[in-house]
Amino acid sequence: TPDGWLPRDSRLIRLTGAHPFNSEAPLTALYDEGWLTSPELFYVRNHGPVPQVNDEDIPDWEFTVEGLVERPVTIKFKDLVREYDQVTCPVTLVCAGNRRKEQNVVRKTKGFSWGAAGVSNALWTGVMMHEILKKTGLKRGARYVCMEGADKLPNGYYGTSVKLNWAMDPNRGMMLAYKMNGEMLTPDHGKPLRAIIPGQIGGRSVKWLKKLIVTDKPSDNWYHIYDNRVLPTTVSPEESANDKNWWMDERYAIYDLSTNSAMAHPVHEEQLCIVGAPKNYRVKGYAYGGGGRRITRVEVTLDKGKSWRLANVDYAEDRYREAGPVDLYGGRLDMEWRESCFSWAFWNIDISVDDLKDAKDIMCRAMDESMNVQPRDMYWSVLGMMNNPWYRIAIHREN
Numbered sequence: 187t188p189d190g191w192l193p194r195d196s197r198l199i200r201l202t203g204a205h206p207f208n209s210e211a212p213l214t215a216l217y218d219e220g221w222l223t224s225p226e227l228f229y230v231r232n233h234g235p236v237p238q239v240n241d242e243d244i245p246d247w248e249f250t251v252e253g254l255v256e257r258p259v260t261i262k263f264k265d266l267v268r269e270y271d272q273v274t275c276p277v278t279l280v281c282a283g284n285r286r287k288e289q290n291v292v293r294k295t296k297g298f299s300w301g302a303a304g305v306s307n308a309l310w311t312g313v314m315m316h317e318i319l320k321k322t323g324l325k326r327g328a329r330y331v332c333m334e335g336a337d338k339l340p341n342g343y344y345g346t347s348v349k350l351n352w353a354m355d356p357n358r359g360m361m362l363a364y365k366m367n368g369e370m371l372t373p374d375h376g377k378p379l380r381a382i383i384p385g386q387i388g389g390r391s392v393k394w395l396k397k398l399i400v401t402d403k404p405s406d407n408w409y410h411i412y413d414n415r416v417l418p419t420t421v422s423p424e425e426s427a428n429d430k431n432w433w434m435d436e437r438y439a440i441y442d443l444s445t446n447s448a449m450a451h452p453v454h455e456e457q458l459c460i461v462g463a464p465k466n467y468r469v470k471g472y473a474y475g476g477g478g479r480r481i482t483r484v485e486v487t488l489d490k491g492k493s494w495r496l497a498n499v500d501y502a503e504d505r506y507r508e509a510g511p512v513d514l515y516g517g518r519l520d521m522e523w524r525e526s527c528f529s530w531a532f533w534n535i536d537i538s539v540d541d542l543k544d545a546k547d548i549m550c551r552a553m554d555e556s557m558n559v560q561p562r563d564m565y566w567s568v569l570g571m572m573n574n575p576w577y578r579i580a581i582h583r584e585n
């Protein structure tokens with residue numbers, strides 16, 4: 187395959203054929219690794235071949251800032267590192283297709299089947315996007331920042347856009363990153379440079395970044411228009427293929443993540459021998475919100491939502507916030523001023539084995555600070571994105 191040169195962790199589960207590479211870790215392995223995911227187990231979503239960049243060429247890697255800016259520039263990697271303030275920040279990335287498998291079971295979507303591990307968390311080091319745009323200056327009418335990667339795909343280079351006023355807001359934390367957990371980015375995750383767009387679907391965080399283009403309109407890149415959208419549930423695969431207008435409607439483009447949670451203990455098909463087992467089973471999982479909104483609760487039900495139990499939520503992100511400003515991995519980690527929550531939270535609750543053995547299933551749901559709560563029912567759409575109904579593990583008894 188075009189990226190046969192790349193070593194990949196054998197624990198990763200391939201979700202599409204040999205190429206392009208799309209993979210997630212087994213959910214328990216991802217969770218058990220802890221709050222920070224290693225590059226090896228971090229989910230991968232590639233639309234095509236991974237651009238091959240040699241280490242000796244990284245200092246001269248160039249990206250351009252063009253469009254509605256006062257002073258268009260070409261910035262070399264080495265100058266980005268030398269001339270700008272460096273920051274480090276934890277951010278969770280989530281593919282918009284996370285949990286799509288559940289949708290494909292109900293009705294086939296156009297997308298491949300992600301389990302619930304299309305999500306990972308890392309400490310990113312780089313330069314804030316607004317610092318770069320402040321230097322170039324902005325022209326009248328500037329409203330969007332388009333981004334383009336170096337991966338050449340059947341429909342051109344991968345690209346998308348975000349609103350300019352988001353990019354200029356330090357609280358939204360958008361950055362150009364070159365390190366992940368203190369190490370240079372690996373090829374699958376954007377070596378040598380990528381955008382990190384916190385709180386939004388992973389598809390906005392363009393890898394192998396070559397261009398920032400400031401515009402008055404959202405990106406016209408093929409991947410911005412025909413990917414990462416939630417069309418109305420009434421639109422079938424055939425209708426969406428025949429009528430371009432469904433795709434051209436920017437209202438259906440998705441940005442902020444939806445509130446979501448899943449269980450990593452138990453996982454599907456896990457076997458629990460209750461003879462001699464401890465009295466309680468510790469149910470554990472992750473939860474994340476969109477747009478930097480904090481998860482305020484995670485609840486678990488054993489009776490299909492008639493009654494709920496409140497889980498403990500651990501905000502590891504707050505430990506970085508409380509530690510105060512520090513220099514980490516060559517960047518300033520300073521979260522004191524930043525209220526937003528851009529990382530997943532882990533949760534747990536002890537359930538007695540007696541209760542578990544009598545239940546038909548166990549389900550969880552999360553809520554964020556704006557009371558966005560995971561719905562009971564699925565919203566099916568043709569691309570199968572943003573799936574976030576109550577997460578369910580069926581319980582079967584064998585004597």
Ligand code: MTE
Pocket residue numbers: 228229230231232233234279280281282334335336337344374375376387388389390391392393394
């Ligand atoms: N950027 C480029 N250049 N090419 C891509 O295929 N995939 C996007 C985004 N950025 C993509 C890209 C999608 S859909 C996701 S979910 C994230 O990258 C995945 O990032 P990761 O592979 O580092 O987890």
